[in-house]
Amino acid sequence: MYPPAFEYAAPESVEEALDRLAEVGDEGRILAGGQSLIPMMKLRLAAPAHLIDINEIAELAYIREVNGHLAIGALTRHADVVRSEVVAGGCATMASAxxxxxxxxxxxxGTVCGSVAHCDPEGDWNSVMLAVGAEVVARSKQGERVIPISEFVVDFFTNSLRPGEMVTELRVPRDDDRSGGAYLKLERKIGDYATVGVAAHLRLDEQGRIARAGLALTSVGPINLKVTEAEEMMVGQEPGDELFAEAAQIAARTCEPTSDVRGPAEYKRSVVAAYTRRAFGRALAGARGET
Ligand SMILES: Cc1cc2nc3c(=O)[nH]c(=O)nc-3n(C[C@H](O)[C@H](O)[C@H](O)COP(=O)(O)OP(=O)(O)OC[C@H]3O[C@@H](n4cnc5c(N)ncnc54)[C@H](O)[C@@H]3O)c2cc1C
Structure with a gap:
């Protein structure tokens, strides 16, 4: 099916894009990789009157390390992350996903920021960002806001951007040498969305106890689910399989899977438990420098 008619603009700078966004208001949508927006327009699930294509804004294509975090520009493609040595050395959970x-x-x-902005509960990146505690940088003609990812993901396909704002960057805390992380995904075949995805992150203190734990789940709820109860329970504890099994039980209890073509809800719940335990095991090995 063809999408409804729309006006198209391809600005070459962020300022130009923000001018255009301000002009068209609610009627405008950013077009990044188009891997979700174009199919939605063709299916007529989205019908923006104006598309603002950011693919010509070269200044948004970067992955760099700045002041203890990784900065991921809005034109960073998923493939750039796969190849990035900055990510490989700076965020194990991202590199794994x-x-x-x-x-x-x-x-x-497809872009990482586009995926984050899209807020599809089956998308992998928002679980990673929730687990590591990333921040989203939003810009408009009024200035810049830095939004914690847990406040950015509001609902099913809904973020907390205001009219006239676009995402320009993600800020991902850099792993130190006592941090580790992993993303485990069960999929029916290569390229499929997750049946279940689990993002885990750990940072140890000098005594080897847990200083920070991050846990978030993909495809088992109306949004990517941050398992705060498990994260809080783990802080200050001795890491190990017994503790990870406890976190796994909390995750299995917290998730809200539905039965669909990818499997029955109870099956997904058991995968959540098994993958949570395993993902924390891998995160711990990374944090101890054993991988
Ligand atoms: C066959 C197929 C399989 C897929 N499998 C997976 C998968 O396994 N896991 C997964 O996570 N994803 C999957 N995806 C989705 C894919 O990752 C998309 O690339 C991603 O969801 C959207 O990124 P995009 O850059 O293409 O955004 P677009 O499609 O261009 O935009 C998506 C939405 O985000 C908004 N947006 C984009 N960039 C910005 C910005 N900078 N500021 C504000 N709003 C913005 C757009 O306005 C739109 O509403 C799949 C897609 C396809 C087609």
Missing amino acids: APWVADPLVRNR
Whole structure:
């Protein structure tokens, strides 16, 4: 099906894009990789009157390390993350997730920030961002806001951007040498969305106890679910399989899977438990420098 008619603009700077966004208000949508927006327009699930294509804004294509965090620009494709040495050395949870996002064609076009903005509960990146405690940088003609990811993901396909704002960057805390992370994804075949995805992150203190724990789940709720109860329970504890099994039970109890073509709800719940335990095991090995 063809999408409804729309006006198209391809600004070459962020300022130009913000001018255009301000002009068109609620009628405008950013077009990044187009891997979610274009199919939605073709299915007529979205019908923006104005598309603001950011693919010509070269200044948004970057991954860099700045003041203890990784800065991921809005034109960073999934494939850039797969290849990035900055990510490989700076965020184990991200590095572990990147090869699991979609298929090579989609990874070459789709962007991390586009995926985060899209807020699809089956998307992999928002679980990673919730687990590591990322922040979203939003800009408008009025200035810049830095939004914690837990406040950015509001609902099913809904973020907390205000009219006239666009995402320009993600800020991901850099792992130190006592941090580790992992993303585990069960999919029916290569390129499929997750049946279940689990993002885990750990930071140890000098005594080897847990200083920070991050846990978030994909495809088992109306949004990507941050399992705060498990995260809080783990802080100050001795890491190990017994503790991870306890976190797994909390995750299984917290998630809200539905039965669908990918499997019955109870099956997904048991995968959540098994993957949570396993993902924390891998995160711990990373945090101890054993990988
Ligand atoms: C066949 C297929 C398989 C896929 N499998 C997976 C998968 O396994 N896991 C997964 O996570 N994803 C998967 N996806 C989705 C894919 O990752 C998309 O790339 C991603 O969801 C959207 O990124 P995009 O850059 O293409 O955004 P677009 O499609 O261009 O935009 C998506 C939405 O985000 C908004 N947006 C984009 N960028 C910005 C910005 N900078 N500021 C504000 N709003 C913005 C747009 O306005 C739109 O509403 C799949 C897609 C396809 C087609």
